[in-house]
Amino acid sequence: MTSRGAVNSGFSLWPETASVGAEQVDLVYLALLGLTLFFVILLGALALGFGVKYRVGRAAHRREVVHKTHLEVVWITAAALITLAVCLWGTYVYVDAVTPPPDARNIYVVGKQWMWKVSHPQGPREINELHVPAGVPVKINLTSQDVIHSFYIPAFRLKRDVLPQTYTSLWFNATRPGEYHLFCAEYCGAEHARMRGRVIVMEPAEFQRWLSDSKDLEPEPIPNAELAEARSDGHAEVFARYACGDCHKSGPTPEGPTLVGLFGQPVRLRDGRTVVADEEYIRQSIMEPNAAVALGQAAPSTMPTYAGQVDDEHLWQLIEFVKSLGADAGGIGPTP
Amino acid sequence: MTTLDAIILPAPSYLTAHWSLRSWLLTLDHKRIAMLYLTSITAFFFVGGAAAVLMRLELATPASDFVVSGAYNRLFTIHGAVMVWFFLIPSIPTVLGNFLIPLMIGARDLAFPRLNLMSWYVFMAGGALATGSIIVGGVDTGWTFYTPYSTTYANSAVFPMVAGIFVAGFASIMTGLNFIVTIHTMRAPGLTWFRLPLFVWAMYATSLVLVLATPVLAITLVLIAVERFWGVGVFDPALGGDPLLFQHLFWFYSHPAVYIMILPAMGVVSELVACFSRNPIFGYRFVAYASMAIAILGFLVWGHHMFVAGQSVHASMVFSFLSFLVAIPSGVKVFNWIVTLRNGTIHYKTSMVYALGFIGLFTLGGLTGLFLATLPVDVHVHDTYFVIAHFHYIMVGGAVMAYLGGMHFWWPKIAGRMYNEGWGIFSAILMFFGFNLTFFPQFILGYLGMIRRAAEYPPEFQLLNVLSSAGASILGVAYLIPLVYLTRSLVRPATAEANPWNATGLEWTVSSPPPEHNFDSTPVVTTPPYSYDAEKTAELEAVSP
Numbered sequence: 023m024t025s026r027g028a029v030n031s032g033f034s035l036w037p038e039t040a041s042v043g044a045e046q047v048d049l050v051y052l053a054l055l056g057l058t059l060f061f062v063i064l065l066g067a068l069a070l071g072f073g074v075k076y077r078v079g080r081a082a083h084r085r086e087v088v089h090k091t092h093l094e095v096v097w098i099t100a101a102a103l104i105t106l107a108v109c110l111w112g113t114y115v116y117v118d119a120v121t122p123p124p125d126a127r128n129i130y131v132v133g134k135q136w137m138w139k140v141s142h143p144q145g146p147r148e149i150n151e152l153h154v155p156a157g158v159p160v161k162i163n164l165t166s167q168d169v170i171h172s173f174y175i176p177a178f179r180l181k182r183d184v185l186p187q188t189y190t191s192l193w194f195n196a197t198r199p200g201e202y203h204l205f206c207a208e209y210c211g212a213e214h215a216r217m218r219g220r221v222i223v224m225e226p227a228e229f230q231r232w233l234s235d236s237k238d239l240e241p242e243p244i245p246n247a248e249l250a251e252a253r254s255d256g257h258a259e260v261f262a263r264y265a266c267g268d269c270h271k272s273g274p275t276p277e278g279p280t281l282v283g284l285f286g287q288p289v290r291l292r293d294g295r296t297v298v299a300d301e302e303y304i305r306q307s308i309m310e311p312n313a314a315v316a317l318g319q320a321a322p323s324t325m326p327t328y329a330g331q332v333d334d335e336h337l338w339q340l341i342e343f344v345k346s347l348g349a350d351a352g353g354i355g356p357t358p
Numbered sequence: 359m360t361t362l363d364a365i366i367l368p369a370p371s372y373l374t375a376h377w378s379l380r381s382w383l384l385t386l387d388h389k390r391i392a393m394l395y396l397t398s399i400t401a402f403f404f405v406g407g408a409a410a411v412l413m414r415l416e417l418a419t420p421a422s423d424f425v426v427s428g429a430y431n432r433l434f435t436i437h438g439a440v441m442v443w444f445f446l447i448p449s450i451p452t453v454l455g456n457f458l459i460p461l462m463i464g465a466r467d468l469a470f471p472r473l474n475l476m477s478w479y480v481f482m483a484g485g486a487l488a489t490g491s492i493i494v495g496g497v498d499t500g501w502t503f504y505t506p507y508s509t510t511y512a513n514s515a516v517f518p519m520v521a522g523i524f525v526a527g528f529a530s531i532m533t534g535l536n537f538i539v540t541i542h543t544m545r546a547p548g549l550t551w552f553r554l555p556l557f558v559w560a561m562y563a564t565s566l567v568l569v570l571a572t573p574v575l576a577i578t579l580v581l582i583a584v585e586r587f588w589g590v591g592v593f594d595p596a597l598g599g600d601p602l603l604f605q606h607l608f609w610f611y612s613h614p615a616v617y618i619m620i621l622p623a624m625g626v627v628s629e630l631v632a633c634f635s636r637n638p639i640f641g642y643r644f645v646a647y648a649s650m651a652i653a654i655l656g657f658l659v660w661g662h663h664m665f666v667a668g669q670s671v672h673a674s675m676v677f678s679f680l681s682f683l684v685a686i687p688s689g690v691k692v693f694n695w696i697v698t699l700r701n702g703t704i705h706y707k708t709s710m711v712y713a714l715g716f717i718g719l720f721t722l723g724g725l726t727g728l729f730l731a732t733l734p735v736d737v738h739v740h741d742t743y744f745v746i747a748h749f750h751y752i753m754v755g756g757a758v759m760a761y762l763g764g765m766h767f768w769w770p771k772i773a774g775r776m777y778n779e780g781w782g783i784f785s786a787i788l789m790f791f792g793f794n795l796t797f798f799p800q801f802i803l804g805y806l807g808m809i810r811r812a813a814e815y816p817p818e819f820q821l822l823n824v825l826s827s828a829g830a831s832i833l834g835v836a837y838l839i840p841l842v843y844l845t846r847s848l849v850r851p852a853t854a855e856a857n858p859w860n861a862t863g864l865e866w867t868v869s870s871p872p873p874e875h876n877f878d879s880t881p882v883v884t885t886p887p888y889s890y891d892a893e894k895t896a897e898l899e900a901v902s903p
């Protein structure tokens with residue numbers, strides 16, 4: 023066993039502590055534990071003492087009860103002041119924890135059902151892994167492609183909800199190289215429990231090496247992107263990048279209809295209209311899936327909207343790719 | 359004269375006055391309506407409990423092997439929704455409140471008996487819709503229905519569940535309204551506000567919250583339906599809505615809802631502690647005002663559910679501070695209950711064991727609430743098992759223990775039967791033990807970082823999860839024992855005395871079970887509440903079965 027933290031570190035009663043902020047949070051937590059212990063022991067001793075002394079059948083001297091209001095006020099004030107002190111200390115630590123230093127290194131993370139996609143401005147992209155240097159403030163910018171997720175690294179005591187069409191962020195200064203859990207803490211659908219990953223904290227020099235080694239690496243292929251893999255004409259990468267192939271395969275699946283042979287054909291919609299699958303229809307399908315749902319598909323559409331996720335450049339490439347799967351296009355045909 | 363008296367049979371009780379099914383289903387008697395509620399919420403409790411058992415079975419191993427995640431997600435949704443809306447919220451108000459408020463204030467019935475009956479039908483209609491959603495495929499959103507998942511993405515029977523909760527909300531509003539009017543207008547002569555039992559004070563505070571908060575939930579649920587069916591953008595940003603708006607609206611109701619669950623429990627415990635320590639409640643007015651303070655402050659702390667959701671830092675700071683403040687009146691109550699024991703004569707009857715169990719578990723639940731109100735600690739433990747443990751200490755350790763303590767205390771009055779104290783005390787202690795074994799490890803798991811609502815977890819969390827699952831099976835048994843012996847007591851003749859605990863309060867002046875019309879003549883109150891005298895200890899012992 024090395025001194026490095028590990029994702030599976032075996033049974034323990036205390037989480038790993040791997041950032042400057044985490045140490046602060048632990049101190050506040052310990053103070054609260056102390057406070058709890060104090061009240062539990064105090065109240066427990068009183069209850070136990072009275073409970074034994076005044077139990078039925080025991081000849082204790084029982085005085086007339088008089089309620090002393092000033093006593094009640096004094097103890098309420100004292101207890102309130104102690105606890106409010108902890109509240110204020112906590113707030114102080116919190117303000118620190120949400121204010122990133124201006125020189126923090128930026129990393130972009132997108133959550134989607136059910137994976138974390140990480141982009142380093144220096145080039146490398148990762149899925150469900152996040153490499154960061156130790157001893158350097160790092161700021162993570164978060165957004166979601168679909169529902170609300172929550173980016174959670176217990177070893178840093180950090181969590182932040184990830185919202186669609188909004189950027190939120192958190193920052194940390196990791197102290198200990200090692201591997202740590204990354205969870206999605208906000209329930210986000212069927213495979214929420216599996217939306218897990220690893221945070222890999224490296225020594226700065228090691229991290230630099232990793233950066234330059236993986237600069238030209240594409241992210242791991244997205245699972246099920248069989249359509250994208252089937253063709254290799256430029257635009258396919260964008261299709262793969264947005265994981266369209268998770269749902270759109272060479273034949274219809276429960277996740278979504280096939281796009282093969284779609285372009286240029288008339289499509290009957292749920293609302294009774296029939297439209298031709300032209301560029302505008304495909305654009306609408308991607309950016310406003312609910313505006314036109316094909317007959318036989320569930321409404322509201324289970325296709326996530328890509329409005330705000332797909333920029334104009336990519337939208338155009340996506341449309342071109344769907345076009346290339348059209349009726350008159352060669353290449354892959356419908357599955358037998 | 360004496361011969362005549364001897365041949366007049368006692369008036370039939372509310373239980374024996376009529377026998378037909380119709381006389382139950384169309385009754386306007388608050389006591390019978392309470393029994394209708396009792397049977398329904400007991401059924402819902404075991405539905406919700408069964409879901410919990412299946413979840414704990416699944417969580418005994420790190421992989422999702424016992425049920426797949428889709429099924430697990432439906433289980434925790436059912437568990438939460440059924441337990442919150444169809445057991446915890448109605449439990450004490452609709453059963454004990456319905457039964458006791460008129461008796462405690464010396465009234466013939468609630469102010470609006472027909473509204474009371476209607477509330478039960480509305481509640482059952484809501485329950486039918488909600489349980490119907492389980493049959494048509496279940497719901498996988500969690501009881502919190504966070505948007506945009508619930509409106510745009512969830513592929514499950516969200517609508518019937520939401521509709522069921524919406525409908526059941528009206529039952530809550532009807533009950534709350536009925537209680538408020540009754541307590542204001544129907545108190546017996548001499549029964550001033552500060553002579554009211556603390557249970558009535560607690561029900562009054564609860565009713566205010568029910569009437570003020572539930573409409574907000576209703577509106578929120580309608581908006582979910584509007585977005586889900588007509589694609590009107592309210593919460594889904596893809597449609598131009600705001601997902602945080604949903605969370606604000608939802609917690610504006612659901613945080614006060616926590617107090618709907620715990621305030622009545624506090625009321626029950628005040629009655630039990632006073633009676634079984636043969637002492638007036640220490641600082642009666644403080645305890646009464648604390649109920650009102652909790653009801654009011656409870657409306658101002660919803661933002662503590664949203665510290666990591668994207669709410670502004672300043673808002674979070676204010677909500678953190680207010681959440682600390684709301685702990686103060688709860689602390690007052692705990693302290694005053696304990697000091698009530700002092701100079702008393704403490705009888706360890708089943709109800710008292712429940713009450714003491716409540717005080718212990720509620721205290722721990724409340725103190726761990728302070729952790730969650732502290733901003734940086736909440737950032738870490740939000741949406742982990744720490745939160746699960748915390749609110750189960752309040753709602754199960756607190757509200758359910760108090761509900762059962764109250765059921766045991768008033769069972770002679772309700773059913774006219776006593777029960778075996780040995781079994782009673784045994785199951786109360788077993789429950790306390792099973793509860794702690796189930797939920798204490800979850801505090802540790804939460805701080806370790808185990809997220810909630812997940813069928814799978816990293817293997818290093820297994821040991822604590824196994825402990826928790828083992829505790830849950832003990833807890834399950836402990837809940838079944840009272841069900842068995844209380845039900846069985848019904849087959850014996852109704853021989854309970856009018857006042858088996860020698861308790862104060864008007865409900866104990868009528869026979870057990872009470873006659874249909876409650877009081878033969880309107881009682882007149884001349885004494886303060888809880889005029890117990892600790893020196894006179896023999897009375898209670900003499901009547902113990």
Ligand SMILES: [Cu+2]
Binds near residue numbers: 136
């Ligand atoms: Cu997620």
